[in-house]
Amino acid sequence: MSGHSKWHNIQGRKNAQDAKRGKIFQKISRDLYQAAKAGDPDPENNPQLRLVMEKARAANMPKDNVQRAIDKASGVGGAKFEEITYEGYGPGGTAIMVSALTDNKNRTAAADVQHLLIMVDHLVPMDQFHICLIVKATLSF
Structure with missing residues (x-):
C-alpha cells in the first residue's frame, strides 16, 4: 500500500x-x-x-x-486571579452585568467581554447597538 x-x-x-x-x-x-x-x-x-x-x-x-x-x-504560584465585574447598558437600555475570574483584566475586557458583545451584536441591528462598560460595581443596578 x-x-x-x-x-x-x-x-x-x-x-x-x-x-x-x-x-x-x-x-x-x-x-x-x-x-x-x-x-x-x-x-x-x-x-x-x-x-x-x-x-x-x-x-x-x-x-x-x-x-x-x-x-x-494558595499564593505559592505566580499569577493572582481576581474576580472582576463589568456593568453597563446594552441595546434598548438593557442592563448588563458580566462577572469574570481573571488573571489579566485587560485581556478579559478586550477579548472575552468584547467577544460576548459581538455575539449580542449579531442579534441586534448595528445602529441600535451601543454599550458602555464600567469596571467594578459603580452602577449596582
Whole structure:
C-alpha cells in the first residue's frame, strides 16, 4: 500500500483528542483554583476541593497540574486571579452585568467581554447597538 502513512492517521486523531483534553483540563484547573481560593487548600478540610479533585482524577488529569492549580490559589504560584465585574447598558437600555475570574483584566475586557458583545451584536441591528462598560460595581443596578 504505497502512500499509506499510519502516523499521519494517528497524528490527526491525536491532535483532536489533545485539544479536547486541554479544554477539559483548563476548566478543571479553574475549578480547582476557585475551590482552593474559597476555602482551605487542604482537600481533607475542603469538601468542594475534594470533589473537584475527584473530577480531575476521573478525567486523568496529571497530579502535577492539580497541585500547580492548588498552589497558585494558595499564593505559592505566580499569577493572582481576581474576580472582576463589568456593568453597563446594552441595546434598548438593557442592563448588563458580566462577572469574570481573571488573571489579566485587560485581556478579559478586550477579548472575552468584547467577544460576548459581538455575539449580542449579531442579534441586534448595528445602529441600535451601543454599550458602555464600567469596571467594578459603580452602577449596582
